[in-house]
Each structure stands twice: as structure tokens, then as C-alpha cells.
Amino acid sequence: MAETKSASIRTPRARVKGLGASGHGAEHFWMQRLTGAANLLLMIAFAVIVAKMWGRPYPEAVALVAQPVVAIVLLLTIVSATIHMRLGMQVIIEDYVHGTGLKFAALTANTFYAVAVAAACLYAIVRVGLGGLV
């Protein structure tokens, strides 16, 4: 074992950090699984909310989303789903987009899109939740 250790070019500090060659360890993988599990639960509640919204006139639709439990579930769903989709698209880009500049542009656009979607949805939910629309 001692020989194996001395043969490694990894510094003791890098070994202690345990983050591997990528420098960020299993964080991406773990976050994708964590948000995936959260999405699994949240999507069930989300589907029920969408079904209950079906055919409601505007004031009643606003009243439903303004209910604290509904608004909180929607907020959590948006946060978890946008993190998950950003990580997923990042892997697709890393697999298929090869030019350094193009890859950088695509990864940046991916983050912009995910953050823009999240900001728009979160703002809308809070706006409806705080009342005063009807």
C-alpha cells in the first residue's frame, strides 16, 4: 500500500479534498439525483394543481394559486426543476458541442435560460400569492 501511495502524483491535499480530476467531485451527479428525487414528489402535487386549475375562471384560478400550500409547492417545483434541467442540458452540451467557444456560449446560454425561467416563474407565483390581482 505504501508503494502505491508514493507512486501517486496526487498531492496529499488533493487526496484529502477527495474531489478528483474535475475539481468538484460528485456534486453534479449528486445534485441531479437529489433534484430528481425532489421532482418526483413535487410533480405529483404539481399535476394535481394543474388538474384543479383546468377550466377555472380567472378569479378562482388566482385564488387557488394564492393559497399558501399551493404557492409553496409551485415555488419548490420551479426551484428543483430549473436546477435539474440546467444540469441535464449541461451534460447534453458537453457531449455534443465541441468547439471551445461554442461550448462556452452554449453553457452560458443554458444557465441564462434556466435562471430566466426560474425568475419569471418565481416572480409570477409570488405576485399571485401576495394578492391584489382580483
Next chain:
Amino acid sequence: MAPTARPTVAPPLSPHLQVYRWTWTMLMSILNRATGAALYGGTLLVTIWLVALASGPKAYGAVAWFFGSWIGLLILFAYTWVLLNHMLGGLRHFIWDTGRGFERHERMALSRMSLIASVALTIVIWALALLLH
């Protein structure tokens, strides 16, 4: 030595999907990525719906009308299947993450089952929604 004629057949490029025999695991792996990408775009529909709700009755009325139209319902029906297929694909990967289900018959069955279940669940959910509506 005389120069050789240019080959009339283009040299092969590195192989991709077209050279492999299709298997359930391959199909479902591709579908999981494709449905993930579709959901990435589909999140815009959720955004439009929520922003319209926050914008007022006129905007919401237009969006609600669209989603209630036959093309809107068709999109929502497809969205349901895409979401369920991706969700069940994720569950399949959770099982594989534990190191289980890698025997040939197991991985084929898991892949086949997730496709069948996604179609069945989509139909059940829409039947329930239409019945209870």
C-alpha cells in the same frame, strides 16, 4: 508506382446510433435524454401559464383558451407522457445507482417496463382527468 484512384466510397466516419442493433436499454436511454431535452423547452409552457396568471384576466384568458383548444390539449397530453417517461427513466436509474438490476434480463425488463408504464399511466391520468372534470 502509379497514383491510385480516389476511392469511390467515402471513408466511414466514427460510428454513431445507426451502426448498433437496437435494444430496449439503448432505446430507453435515448428516450430519457430526448424527453429531458423536451421538458427543458416545455418548461416555457409553465412559465407562460404562470406569468399570464400574474398578468391579469386578459392574458390568462388567452393562455387558458389555447391550452383548452384541441392543439393545446394534444400538447398537454404529449407533455404528460414525456414527463412520465422521463420520471420513470429517472426511477430506473435510481435502481441502477444502487448497483442492482444489471443482469441482462433485468435491465431489459426495467427498460421495457418503464416505457409500458409511462404509456399506461398517461392514459390512466387523462381518463381520470376527463372523468372527474
